[in-house]
Amino acid sequence: QQQQGSTAMSPPPSQSNGPLTATQQNNLFESMYPSYSTPSYGQAAPGSGRKVSVSNSMQFSQLYAANRAAAYSLLNSNSNNSSTATLTPNSTMNTPSAPNGLNALLQDASKHQHNQHNQQQQQPQQLGSNRSRLLEDFRTNRQPHLQLRDIINHFVEFSMDQHGSRFIQQKLERASPAEKELVFREIVSSSHLLMTDVFGNYVIQKFFEHGSPEHKAAFAAKLRGNVLSLALQMYGCRVIQKALESISSEQQVEMARELDGNVVKCIEDQNGNHVIQKCIECCQPNAIDFIVGDVLKQVYHLSTHPYGCRVIQRILEHCDDQQTQPILDELHRCTERLVQDQYGNYVIQHVLEHGNPDDKSRIIGELKGKVLQLSQHKFASNVIEKCVTHANRAERAVLIEEVCAGTDNTTGCCLYTMMKDQYANYVVQKMIDVAEPMQRRTLMQKIRPHVHSLRKFTYGKHILAKLEKYFFKSNEFGPTAAANQTTSPIPGQMHHHPHPHPHHPNPHQISHHHINSFANTNNNILHYE
Template identity: 40%
Template sequence: MSAMLQADFRKKTDYHTSKDGTPYNMEELTRALDEDSFDMLSTIGTRHSAVSNRGLVFPCNWWWNQDFLSSPQTRAQGPSSPSSSSSGSSSRLLSDLDLEDVQGQLFEFAMDQHGSRFLQQRISTADDLEKQMAFKELRPYLRELSTHVFGNYIVQKFLEYGTSEQLGVIVQSFRGRWNKLSLDLYGCRVVQKAAEVLPDIYKSVIVNELVGRMIECIMHQNGNHVVQRIITSVPQKLLNIIIKSLTGDMYMLSIHPFGCRVMQRLLENCSKEQMKVIFQEVLQHTESLLLNEYGNYVIQHVIEYGGGLDKSKVVAVLTGKICSLSQHKFASNVVEKSLTFGCDADKKTIIAEISHESALLKMMTNRYGNYVIQKAIDTAELRQKQALVLLIHPHLPLMRRYTYGKHIAYKVKSLLSRASLGQW
């Protein structure tokens, strides 16, 4: 082996140690590469590796970096010469391998970055016999794989492409552990995939197991993604279970950075009857929520997805305080949403309140209020739009002096130009 290749190999492997901290025998590894003997690498890997408690684990990623793996035929023939190795007779590209070629080493492949990618590709295209062989070998390690940085993708592939029998085995394997899995950085991805692709009968198993720990799950940085995916994937009869488990805690969830996301998903996906249950609790705290950095998003969803009566309840809270709320960082978003999705009567109420010169001047020069004015101009019916433009027009020179007024000045100037052509 050349000095350069030895140095490169040492650099790639000198940080690998055995379970008791003993470094790998570099002389053995170097000699193994000199002789091109992958049998010796296998022996060394089995003797020194602490990656798993079974089978063959190579002590370094060198073989992956070279994108080849010794074939069974090569092992049977024994060490080959460098010339035959370079010609490709002693190795095959991973792209040429099938699942049966790596049978007995699937767990090690699944725990490796490149091996996991290889298995994902093969499982998605394998026939039932190949999938059954792979599943049978990996079944004892489903729990371990599901929380591994690379292994979790293999479990996801079986959820997506597995047979009905295999899906049942996976669900049973995680019975009693769905909540713990939902809180894990990698396990939560497995639960999300399960919620997305499993038949409804299995989704109900997951929901019923999580329902007792739903609040904990929602308020967790990983678990909240699981609940969001469940809400967007399960039938509405299962949403009833989730909504019931959250009753009494919806205000607290609405002002939580993760909980507000779950509340938004609920409003996007639940039925009108289910919305009534949510609104009954949430709309008691409208004023507090619209001023909150997270709660304002929930109120915006009430306006966007709620019925006319629900929207009017929100606008009733805004009425009389439109000018001050429009200058608030969070509440101004709610005012804008009301102008976009509110009923015609509510829009007229809001625009009428800001169509006073004192209020208009404050809002036009405010970093948040100017957006409300722009939205009002865009959404007003013709007569109110004309009144607003004429009211703003005398103040255009002043608007151009303010950073936040320039946008309004440009919009009004454009409208006046069109109006001169009769194109309001």
């Protein structure tokens, strides 16, 4: 309300002090008296005319010259704050012969301006978009060497401004305890407003990073009872995450407990899921049993959710075996469906990368015999690659033998089908990369009969280039290779540079690996832009 009531007492720097145009004159009068109506010129019956058009009055220029300050104040003021007098044709006329009515209007406006000036002596002078003169000068670099002590009584305003917020953050990083206390005392009463502000939330976060233990405890107390609402808010959720990183374990548990009963709601929220993840990362495992319990009831649903798949992965990373094993058992029951889901496949990949050997073997065993089918799937092919990469020696041999099985003709060869597929060809490339020399030689022999047809397919050419890379890198393909290093192992195939240019990655490789921005997000929450 104070900000709305504050108006400029002088024109902004960009505004000219020259005469008003006819349109400005007209707008000036009609914004003051939107309902005022007078007779038209030459119309005898009063009250039956139109709104007055000040620009039609020859006297206005003289009146304006005598009352320039009042006129500018009216132009710059909010129309809601302008005085609105009740005028009648008897007291105010717009005819050239009776200009006193306009004088009365401007005098009335001057009185209103004087009253406003008295009110504004008790509050900061405001400009443009309700900024104080101090903040406006800072933003326009007219106050380039401000210190924290120079903006006393303006800390909240500065915190909610993009440039002011950055200024306070930078100063707090190296401020003295007395300076931090100065800022704290002024903003603590507005902490909830700042926590949910696009720029103010960063100032609160800085206090959790650089404030004293008393400051952190005080702001944590301000969070009490508001954790759920803040967790679901775009900027409040960032404050909650920073608080969880900075406060005591007892306060962490107290804060996390406020989400009990709303865990799934938070997990499925674009902001709340980050708070749940941070609870899992920061709290002791036994303190978040209520989170694990709610997740366990909906493992498949949450694994296939864009935000839920993140939470499942955090639980697998940070919780005890007794908490994770029931979740893993649920994942094993629906492995084949999960690997074909756009989000669920990342959960299975996570187990293959970070799980224990038994869980890895269970997944590989579940997918064994379905390598050809799943390798041609947009999402499942990524999981098959991880199986080949993280399998033990025996399991990897089984997977490679599976794709090498069958006849060498184009219709009955699994390997040929995979090599010309837009997704499966990357599984073959991964097998070539991780295979032992004997296994790689077997793959080479299976590929040789299809060289000419593979050259017709974009993805087939990738396989041929991969084999050439290994051919020139080692002598494992027999005496012919050792005797003639300049001859391609593949008849009729031109020699490609074994090391692709680092600035020209394979476009198909990039399109195939759909890195999950949801599942692998590293949020730097202190950035504006």
